[in-house]
Amino acid sequence: MKNFYIAKSRRLRGTKYTSRVENQGVTSYTVYNHMLLPASFGSIEDLYFHLKEHVQVWDAAVQRQLEISGKDSSKLVQLMTCRDLSNAKEGRCYYCPIIDNKGGIINDPVILKLSDEKWWISLSDSDVGLYAKGLAIGHNFEVEISEPDVDIFSVQGPKSFKLMEKVLGPKINELKFFGFGYFEFGGAEHLIARSGWSKQGGFEVYMEHTKAGLALYDKLFEVGGEFNVKPGCPNLVERIESSLLSWGNDIDIHDNPYECGFDKYVNLDTEIDFIGKEALKKIKAEGITKKLMGVKINANKISVTGSMNLIDENNNIIGDLRSGSYNPMFKQVIGIAMVKKPYFEASQSFKIDINGNSFDGTVCDLPFI
Ligand code: THG
Numbered sequence: 001m002k003n004f005y006i007a008k009s010r011r012l013r014g015t016k017y018t019s020r021v022e023n024q025g026v027t028s029y030t031v032y033n034h035m036l037l038p039a040s041f042g043s044i045e046d047l048y049f050h051l052k053e054h055v056q057v058w059d060a061a062v063q064r065q066l067e068i069s070g071k072d073s074s075k076l077v078q079l080m081t082c083r084d085l086s087n088a089k090e091g092r093c094y095y096c097p098i099i100d101n102k103g104g105i106i107n108d109p110v111i112l113k114l115s116d117e118k119w120w121i122s123l124s125d126s127d128v129g130l131y132a133k134g135l136a137i138g139h140n141f142e143v144e145i146s147e148p149d150v151d152i153f154s155v156q157g158p159k160s161f162k163l164m165e166k167v168l169g170p171k172i173n174e175l176k177f178f179g180f181g182y183f184e185f186g187g188a189e190h191l192i193a194r195s196g197w198s199k200q201g202g203f204e205v206y207m208e209h210t211k212a213g214l215a216l217y218d219k220l221f222e223v224g225g226e227f228n229v230k231p232g233c234p235n236l237v238e239r240i241e242s243s244l245l246s247w248g249n250d251i252d253i254h255d256n257p258y259e260c261g262f263d264k265y266v267n268l269d270t271e272i273d274f275i276g277k278e279a280l281k282k283i284k285a286e287g288i289t290k291k292l293m294g295v296k297i298n299a300n301k302i303s304v305t306g307s308m309n310l311i312d313e314n315n316n317i318i319g320d321l322r323s324g325s326y327n328p329m330f331k332q333v334i335g336i337a338m339v340k341k342p343y344f345e346a347s348q349s350f351k352i353d354i355n356g357n358s359f360d361g362t363v364c365d366l367p368f369i
Contacts, residue, residue: 016151018036021059050232055228057154063123066128066132072136079135085272092179093180096108096111101276105251129145150207154205156200180192190206190208240324241369245260250322258288291339294334294336296332296333299332310361
């Protein structure tokens, strides 16, 4: 495949870290929330091994915060998600599908409760702010909706705990998974959560104070030599192996939470009011007709850029591949596919065309490990 340069403009925003990652050797970008997201620093396979053993710092500023504040903020946030947030606690993060009136997934953000009247919705790649504004106007809600100047950097990998402790002190390791707190560095308080888009452990720094925040970013590299710290980015190989879903790739508005294995984030039996509740009740009663599954393919290379069908021995299309990559641990391609009923059973076999050649594969359960 030929490679092309990306033309930057005001519309395609950089982040607070762009000059840094460019000095640190970023080799490709993708676009996410109209911003630059590093996609590689050399080989993503090398970075996969590194991420599983050491620690990386990622420019994750594309995970934009939609801030909803004001008297009706809790009502508006709840209206958009099928996860019951009525008992949500300050200082906690919640992974929540945002859905439409048909139960289609508009986004799958992490939602942070900052206070009873202030929430951050840490978005994946779609314009939820417009949906929120429409709802607020239609309902006459007393809310403020904005995209504050918050640029996340993520510290991921098994050595992230020691690295962060070295810089911020032992309290950072009292954070529980999906908890957040405020930690002082460079004369400012930084909101830091124990979270991140890998399963290797780590933190996300929601940088609001640019000068002190960038000093913290730089400090991690300055003192991180003993932990073999490197610049990195969300890693396609690791995130597929860990079954972390990517909105726009694995799931979108044409899929509902039950089809995506999000059952535990759907609450139909409480009093909460959210858009799509009736639709989800119906879907639950009738059962789903497609389901997100894992696939293993006997190939050593794949690039999923468009629609790729899974075909059974009778030439039926049984599903479509949403993401995939060669995995050095499985020594084959593993991927995430939407598989139709009745084929969404583990061990269902299929063929798939990759660049004009046919390869064998089998369906398996998620998560892979
Ligand atoms: N961190 C923050 N914002 C984000 C992401 C993030 N916004 C965009 C995108 N990532 C949203 N998607 C996900 C997908 C999975 C997870 C987080 C965000 C995740 N899931 C855990 C899992 O599946 O095991 C835990 C979910 C849970 O059970 O609560 O971490 O990464 N700030």
